[in-house]
Amino acid sequence: xxxxxxxxxxxxxxxxxxxxxxxxxxxxxxxxxxxxxxxxxxxxxxxxxxxxxxxxxxxxxxxxxxxxxxxxxxxxxxxxxxxxxxxxxxxxxxxxxxxxxxxxxxxxxxxxxxxxxxxxxxxxxxxxxxxxxxxxxxxxxxxxxxxxxxxxxxxxxxxxxxxxxxxxxxxxxxxxxxxxxxxxxxxxxxxxxxxxxxxxxxxxxxxxxxxxxxxxxxxxxxxxxxxxxxxxxxxxxxxxxxxxxxxxxxxxxxxxxxxxxxxxxxxxxxxxxxxxxxxxxxxxxxxxxxxxxxxxxxxxxxxxxxxxx
Ligand code: MLT
Numbered sequence: 001x002x003x004x005x006x007x008x009x010x011x012x013x014x015x016x017x018x019x020x021x022x023x024x025x026x027x028x029x030x031x032x033x034x035x036x037x038x039x040x041x042x043x044x045x046x047x048x049x050x051x052x053x054x055x056x057x058x059x060x061x062x063x064x065x066x067x068x069x070x071x072x073x074x075x076x077x078x079x080x081x082x083x084x085x086x087x088x089x090x091x092x093x094x095x096x097x098x099x100x101x102x103x104x105x106x107x108x109x110x111x112x113x114x115x116x117x118x119x120x121x122x123x124x125x126x127x128x129x130x131x132x133x134x135x136x137x138x139x140x141x142x143x144x145x146x147x148x149x150x151x152x153x154x155x156x157x158x159x160x161x162x163x164x165x166x167x168x169x170x171x172x173x174x175x176x177x178x179x180x181x182x183x184x185x186x187x188x189x190x191x192x193x194x195x196x197x198x199x200x201x202x203x204x205x206x207x208x209x210x211x212x213x214x215x216x217x218x219x220x221x222x223x224x225x226x227x228x229x230x231x232x233x234x235x236x237x238x239x240x241x242x243x244x245x246x247x248x249x250x251x252x253x254x255x256x257x258x259x260x261x262x263x264x265x266x267x268x269x270x271x272x273x274x275x276x277x278x279x280x281x282x283x284x285x286x287x288x289x290x291x292x293x294x295x296x297x298x299x300x301x302x303x304x305x306x307x308x309x
Pocket of ligand 1: 077281
């Protein structure tokens with residue numbers, strides 16, 4: 001009998017086609033992931049579960065998944081999957097670490113530019129017919145120092161784009177070797193130094209116990225006055241309340257956040273502050289990236305279900 005895969009989030013049709021082409025019985029129910037009870041009811045029928053971020057593969061779901069062999073996350077973060085629970089049951093969890101990295105890096109650069117020139121506020125004001133030419137004084141990024149926290153997959157692409165924009169790039173990443181830093185054209189520094197020197201900071205690390213509040217209230221107090229902070233990685237890396245205070249006091253000049261400690265973010269200490277640009281976790285939201293991650297996850301899951309590889 002052909003393995004059965006449930007796609008419970010909005011995944012590109014390309015994934016459905018790949019599963020079909022590979023002889024897998026695929027059930028595409030893009031809204032099912034939001035219905036926890038329904039998911040619990042049906043998950044026992046499937047060998048594979050393909051998700052984005054809306055489906056939460058909790059311990060309860062995994063317990064009910066009596067036939068499940070693989071969970072495929074079309075994207076990078078697997079924080080919506082209870083990995084220890086899956087591992088205990090021998091269920092493989094796979095992600096697609098490369099499919100959306102360029103798109104996410106580009107979003108970080110777009111956010112950096114937006115906060116440097118107050119584009120969203122100027123846009124809203126101009127649409128409102130105000131023509132407030134003297135209200136929006138920006139800052140040049142050429143020659144400014146960008147502090148990159150995390151120079152892995154996405155962070156290193158951000159470094160290359162920032163270098164192309166003639167920024168000086170310094171990076172804090174305990175896993176970055178001096179050789180790799182030289183190769184990607186950045187100066188490897190400790191976090192204390194990055195805090196002191198960066199005119200802009202962008203975060204590109206996963207959310208773990210070690211990175212939680214990596215920009216804590218204490219750390220924010222040590223940042224170079226006038227710094228602007230971009231977070232397109234994960235909520236919880238920055239103490240949002242402390243950052244909001246620092247912005248109100250003028251110690252931090254602006255922030256551009258795509259991710260929040262609590263999502264969906266309907267309320268947040270950063271909302272409504274001047275020179276704070278916010279987007280609803282759009283880092284991976286391009287048609288190219290969604291196509292890439294859908295194709296990759298479908299191929300990987302099919303390989304595993306059909307050959308065990
Ligand atoms: C990811 O982890 O791939 C991104 O944050 C995209 C997403 O969750 O939609």
